[in-house]
Amino acid sequence: MYRFFRPILFLFSPEFIHQAVMLMLGALRFIPWGRSVVKKCCTYQRQSLSKVVFGINFQNPVGLAAGFDKNAEHVNDLACLGFGYIEIGSVTPLAQGGNPKPRSFRLPNDRALINRMGFNNKGVEAVVQNLRRRNPKLVVGANIGKNTLTPNEHAPNDYATCFAALYPHADYFVVNVSCPNVSCLRELQSREQLTAIVRRLTAHRAAQPQRKPILLKLSPDLTPAQIDEALEVIANERLDGVVAANTTTRRDGLQTPQAEVDAIGNGGLSGAPLTQRALEMVRYISRKTHGKLPIIGVGGIMTPQDARNMLQAGAWLIQVYTGFIYQGPMLVKKICREIATA
Numbered sequence: 001m002y003r004f005f006r007p008i009l010f011l012f013s014p015e016f017i018h019q020a021v022m023l024m025l026g027a028l029r030f031i032p033w034g035r036s037v038v039k040k041c042c043t044y045q046r047q048s049l050s051k052v053v054f055g056i057n058f059q060n061p062v063g064l065a066a067g068f069d070k071n072a073e074h075v076n077d078l079a080c081l082g083f084g085y086i087e088i089g090s091v092t093p094l095a096q097g098g099n100p101k102p103r104s105f106r107l108p109n110d111r112a113l114i115n116r117m118g119f120n121n122k123g124v125e126a127v128v129q130n131l132r133r134r135n136p137k138l139v140v141g142a143n144i145g146k147n148t149l150t151p152n153e154h155a156p157n158d159y160a161t162c163f164a165a166l167y168p169h170a171d172y173f174v175v176n177v178s179c180p181n182v183s184c185l186r187e188l189q190s191r192e193q194l195t196a197i198v199r200r201l202t203a204h205r206a207a208q209p210q211r212k213p214i215l216l217k218l219s220p221d222l223t224p225a226q227i228d229e230a231l232e233v234i235a236n237e238r239l240d241g242v243v244a245a246n247t248t249t250r251r252d253g254l255q256t257p258q259a260e261v262d263a264i265g266n267g268g269l270s271g272a273p274l275t276q277r278a279l280e281m282v283r284y285i286s287r288k289t290h291g292k293l294p295i296i297g298v299g300g301i302m303t304p305q306d307a308r309n310m311l312q313a314g315a316w317l318i319q320v321y322t323g324f325i326y327q328g329p330m331l332v333k334k335i336c337r338e339i340a341t342a
């Protein structure tokens with residue numbers, strides 16, 4: 001069905017369609033049985049799919065990746081599409097508009113997207129208000145970042161502000177230091193800068209009645225030595241897991257004509273060109289940590305088989321974003337069916 005709709009959706013800009021789809025999803029709550037009908041169509045429930053990871057019970061391991069619902073405005077609506085969990089954000093302390101439009105581009109020949117959104121979001125206070133309305137039965141992760149204008153030396157304050165405000169409202173946290181669209185953000189993946197950020201968060205967590213998991217989201221462009229350094233920080237600071245990976249700045253091996261790719265310009269590439277790299281990264285991290293560190297595998301999961309490969313590579317949970325755009329809402333159900341019957 002989505003195959004017939006997709007050419008029409010793809011006539012419009014990705015950001016326009018994103019907003020239109022979110023509006024339609026939101027309208028479901030005003031239609032009698034709207035959400036329950038969609039949920040019935042899109043959900044595949046089996047006891048064998050549920051798993052406990054870092055102390056949280058996930059109904060299925062397929063999540064919606066960060067960036068889709070940055071402001072947590074549609075968590076309850078998106079849950080109808082069969083996801084086992086939703087990661088909201090990236091959230092920054094203050095609202096910011098992000099980069100000038102256009103800032104999101106499709107590469108249909110590569111089943112890929114390039115985006116340079118630049119952490120556009122309504123700021124942590126607005127997100128907290130939205131999360132107050134979330135269904136408490138859903139698993140919601142909060143992905144946190146820093147404001148673009150905050151210099152890197154003050155980044156720990158931004159992460160700490162978001163973490164403290166969101167702590168009562170999210171089930172787990174992801175420290176995003178790997179977005180290629182915020183100037184110099186990826187430098188925060190170095191040992192010293194990462195440690196400074198993470199210590200602020202763990203200090204806050206230590207004073208809370210409930211211990212909530214903190215994960216690091218890494219770039220697929222890191223070298224093995226840089227991944228090792230991040231893993232050392234995770235081990236030393238007793239973090240709970242890793243999200244591999246964010247979008248890449250690489251452009252090699254694309255089918256899209258070079259001139260078109262050049263015309264798009266800067267941004268993070270996601271989708272099918274990332275499949276192999278994300279898989280290798282997850283395999284590497286799993287081997288390095290002897291399968292003991294929880295990994296959320298994300299990047300280029302476009303088919304149920306990609307999802308299965310990611311889990312076999314060592315991911316404990318997975319997430320989709322670009323695959324959802326190209327394959328449509330039934331992708332989650334198809335993945336769940338594949339995993340359950342594997």
Ligand SMILES: Cc1cc2nc3c(=O)[nH]c(=O)nc-3n(C[C@H](O)[C@H](O)[C@H](O)COP(=O)(O)O)c2cc1C
Nearest residue numbers: 065066067089090115245246270271299300321322
């Ligand atoms: C339009 C867009 C916006 C994104 N925004 C964020 C973000 O705010 N924070 C983040 O950690 N990742 C963000 N991502 C990265 C995704 O969460 C994911 O890591 C990446 O797209 C790879 O997965 P995919 O190939 O399934 O899309 C964004 C991706 C896209 C396409």
